[in-house]
Amino acid sequence: EADIYQTPRYLVIGTGKKITLECSQTMGHDKMYWYQQDPGMELHLIHYSYGVNSTEKGDLSSESTVSRIRTEHFPLTLESARPSHTSQYLCASSDPTLSVRGVETQYFGPGTRLLVL
Amino acid sequence: KQEVTQIPAALSVPEGENLVLNCSFTDSAIYNLQWFRQDPGKGLTSLLLIQSSQREQTSGRLNASLDKSSGRSTLYIAASQPGDSATYLCAAPRTYGGATNKLIFGTGTLLAVQP
Numbered sequence: 604e605a606d607i608y609q610t611p612r613y614l615v616i617g618t619g620k621k622i623t624l625e626c627s628q629t630m631g632h633d634k635m636y637w638y639q640q641d642p643g644m645e646l647h648l649i650h651y652s653y654g655v656n657s658t659e660k661g662d663l664s665s666e667s668t669v670s671r672i673r674t675e676h677f678p679l680t681l682e683s684a685r686p687s688h689t690s691q692y693l694c695a696s697s698d699p700t701l702s703v704r705g706v707e708t709q710y711f712g713p714g715t716r717l718l719v720l
Numbered sequence: 721k722q723e724v725t726q727i728p729a730a731l732s733v734p735e736g737e738n739l740v741l742n743c744s745f746t747d748s749a750i751y752n753l754q755w756f757r758q759d760p761g762k763g764l765t766s767l768l769l770i771q772s773s774q775r776e777q778t779s780g781r782l783n784a785s786l787d788k789s790s791g792r793s794t795l796y797i798a799a800s801q802p803g804d805s806a807t808y809l810c811a812a813p814r815t816y817g818g819a820t821n822k823l824i825f826g827t828g829t830l831l832a833v834q835p
Contacts, residue, residue: 607763645825645828646809647825693764695763709823710766712763713763
């Protein structure tokens with residue numbers, strides 16, 4: 604089983620608060636990803652990182668920001684939470700050195716369910 | 721726009737039945753397709769990955785097929801068990817924008833296996 608962790612698992616918070624969703628992996632993977640999933644909807648990539656000090660926006664525009672100071676850590680921050688940010692946030696990682704013919708398996712964390720009141 | 725769709729959205733079957741989940745994709749140039757399982761409140765678990773050069777992949781009671789010409793993939797689950805109850809997602813890598821290994825997911829099929 605993949606060792607990728609997310610905290611908190613559930614978060615209920617008021618509008619305007621600053622929040623940070625944590626994601627850590629102990630596999631030494633260079634690539635990490637943040638996905639957003641609304642109930643009954645597709646997963647959408649919102650951020651990804653190819654390695655330390657490398658972060659890029661994903662397919663879905665997001666007001667969140669990310670940082671990658673250490674290989675194992677990829678936190679996501681919302682400076683001022685709003686009800687529209689209510690969703691599930693999933694973190695994933697993959698190791699390009701373990702790819703088979705260019706294919707990398709992504710390992711997912713358990714997700715953080717965020718509710719902004 | 722590259723799209724991945726899944727039907728049905730939900731499926732309920734009695735224990736022991738064989739079943740098929742369907743996935744359609746718009747870009748036949750994909751080089752692989754993955755099937756994932758998502759349990760409530762948990763992240764995704766990769767089940768099977770099919771390369772574009774393959775037509776089938778098997779893991780235990782699961783068998784996934786890929787037909788790029790028709791833009792379809794199926795996940796066959798044999799002798800279903802209540803523990804198979806979960807949401808099943810298929811995902812294809814994005815083929816535009818020079819992206820590598822970024823996945824486009826379908827909306828999933830919610831499977832309930834009744835004991």
